[in-house]
Amino acid sequence: xxxEEQTQAYNTPLITRHEHANPLFKGFxxxxxxxxxxxxxxxxxxxxxxxxxxxxxxxxxxRIIFSLIMVSxxxxxxxxxxxxxxxxxxxxxxxxxxxxxxxxxxxxxSSLLCLPSLYIFSCLAGVQARFQTIAxxxxxxxxxxxxxxxxxxxxxxxxxxxxxxxxxxxGLLIMLWTVCVGFGCxxxxxxxxxxxxxxxxxxxxxxxxxxxxxxxxxxxxxxxVGKDERLLNFGExxxxxxxxxxxxxxDLRSEKSPRxx
Amino acid sequence: xxxxxxxxxxxxxxxxxxxxxxxxxxxxxxxTKTRSDSFLLCLxxxxxxxxxxxxxxxxxxxxxxxxxxxxKLPAIIFLTLLVNGLLNGFLGLVLGSEIGIRHSxxxxxxxxxxxxxxxxxxxxxxLFLSFNLPAPGxxxxxxxxxxxxxxxxxxxxxxxxxxxxxxxxxxxxxxxTPRAGTHTFLAWLLGNLFVGAQISWNxxxxxxxxxxxxxxxxxxxxxxxxxxxxxxxxxxxxxx
Numbered sequence: 001x002x003x004e005e006q007t008q009a010y011n012t013p014l015i016t017r018h019e020h021a022n023p024l025f026k027g028f029x030x031x032x033x034x035x036x037x038x039x040x041x042x043x044x045x046x047x048x049x050x051x052x053x054x055x056x057x058x059x060x061x062x063r064i065i066f067s068l069i070m071v072s073x074x075x076x077x078x079x080x081x082x083x084x085x086x087x088x089x090x091x092x093x094x095x096x097x098x099x100x101x102x103x104x105x106x107x108x109x110s111s112l113l114c115l116p117s118l119y120i121f122s123c124l125a126g127v128q129a130r131f132q133t134i135a136x137x138x139x140x141x142x143x144x145x146x147x148x149x150x151x152x153x154x155x156x157x158x159x160x161x162x163x164x165x166x167x168x169x170x171g172l173l174i175m176l177w178t179v180c181v182g183f184g185c186x187x188x189x190x191x192x193x194x195x196x197x198x199x200x201x202x203x204x205x206x207x208x209x210x211x212x213x214x215x216x217x218x219x220x221x222x223x224x225v226g227k228d229e230r231l232l233n234f235g236e237x238x239x240x241x242x243x244x245x246x247x248x249x250x251d252l253r254s255e256k257s258p259r260x261x
Numbered sequence: 262x263x264x265x266x267x268x269x270x271x272x273x274x275x276x277x278x279x280x281x282x283x284x285x286x287x288x289x290x291x292x293t294k295t296r297s298d299s300f301l302l303c304l305x306x307x308x309x310x311x312x313x314x315x316x317x318x319x320x321x322x323x324x325x326x327x328x329x330x331x332x333k334l335p336a337i338i339f340l341t342l343l344v345n346g347l348l349n350g351f352l353g354l355v356l357g358s359e360i361g362i363r364h365s366x367x368x369x370x371x372x373x374x375x376x377x378x379x380x381x382x383x384x385x386x387x388l389f390l391s392f393n394l395p396a397p398g399x400x401x402x403x404x405x406x407x408x409x410x411x412x413x414x415x416x417x418x419x420x421x422x423x424x425x426x427x428x429x430x431x432x433x434x435x436x437x438t439p440r441a442g443t444h445t446f447l448a449w450l451l452g453n454l455f456v457g458a459q460i461s462w463n464x465x466x467x468x469x470x471x472x473x474x475x476x477x478x479x480x481x482x483x484x485x486x487x488x489x490x491x492x493x494x495x496x497x498x499x500x501x
């Protein structure tokens with residue numbers, strides 16, 4: 001009975017009428033095989049719009065949103081642990097637990113900060129969706145980003161074990177992070193289109209804001225890679241570009257770089 | 262009547278030819294693993310081709326280096342596939358080609374098999390060329406080393422690019438849409454180049470610089486990375 005209630009469509013959205021008229025709507029269909037965790041991960045990678053469809057059409061999409069948060073937490077914590085191995089090899093073991101917490105906490109904080117603006121910007125763009133759907137969309141973004149970062153963990157470990165320079169690893173992580181957030185933002189745009197978005201520019205602005213917030217979080221919660229006297233450094237306020245610039249120039253001045261042999 | 266060994270060799274030879282011609286039917290069979298021996302054939306092509314070419318790289322430095330590089334060159338391919346396996350699968354799915362982890366692994370294995378075949382057949386030519394370059398112990402060892410480095414890097418890069426482009430048409434056909442296939446191909450290529458360069462750095466030396474010892478791997482294989490070293494080389498050329 002409860003299952004039936006959950007899957008019952010309470011109010012089929014207007015946009016489903018256009019579902020098959022446009023190739024952009026491909027995949028905007030109910031999740032086949034139930035909303036268990038493995039199926040959700042599979043759909044997140046293959047047909048993420050199906051998740052948005054179920055969140056939008058179900059009366060209580062809490063279970064899907066909770067599963068997405070769980071996937072995000074697991075992925076970001078594992079990714080953070082691998083990032084922490086860089087500092088644990090070269091400095092101390094504190095980052096083994098601090099880096100995962102900071103990366104996960106930073107992402108949660110960034111999402112909470114950006115959720116209201118995503119709702120308002122999506123409304124401005126003409127999206128016809130509930131607040132729950134927008135929250136689910138943001139959770140999908142974070143979960144997809146986390147899954148891609150999990151795929152990158154062997155690569156990150158390889159460079160974390162090999163690199164001497166914190167700026168190099170930091171730069172690499174920022175590049176990978178941007179790519180993963182980019183995939184998440186592409187999902188937001190696709191979902192926006194199927195939810196009736198009329199103007200893409202609002203969502204693009206939001207995506208830039210979200211990326212900047214997550215990047216600023218790397219400086220606010222520093223150090224995540226490398227060392228500092230304190231675990232957190234809230235006292236000294238810095239914009240992320242200034243902080244990174246200082247780190248890079250500090251590394252350039254030191255002569256630790258390996259040579260070709 | 263040909264013996265079993267001869268017929269297997271004939272099958273190998275036939276498969277190599279068909280692979281290099283880009284026989285779409287055969288590639289599809291290999292990728293979907295409808296042909297049961299495709300995995301073994303891939304391993305044979307990659308291991309043999311890269312090992313023989315590795316031996317050609319190392320032969321100017323003596324038998325020890327010949328064996329070392331013959332072992333390390335196939336290892337780079339397999340380690341790159343291993344490190345990037347999960348990511349390649351995820352990228353295939355996220356980019357809309359609907360090619361998952363298992364299929365992406367088979368695709369790339371097939372691509373590297375073509376590369377192995379190309380390296381195998383080009384080995385005699387490169388061996389001849391490298392024996393015409395200044396020997397490691399000679400007065401012109403430094404310029405000889407640079408020329409050897411350039412020669413091998415060019416040959417490996419060309420073999421890799423040719424092999425992967427042979428795979429592209431099949432990937433475009435196999436993917437949900439040709440556009441998604443191209444995107445997936447480019448993402449895989451970029452990821453494999455990025456990680457492959459680092460793994461080759463970790464497994465150095467391949468071309469022993471004049472004055473350095475011959476070793477299987479350096480005592481500090483995880484000290485530094487390829488890109489830091491490249492940047493350091495650039496810095497020494499153009500000081501900031």
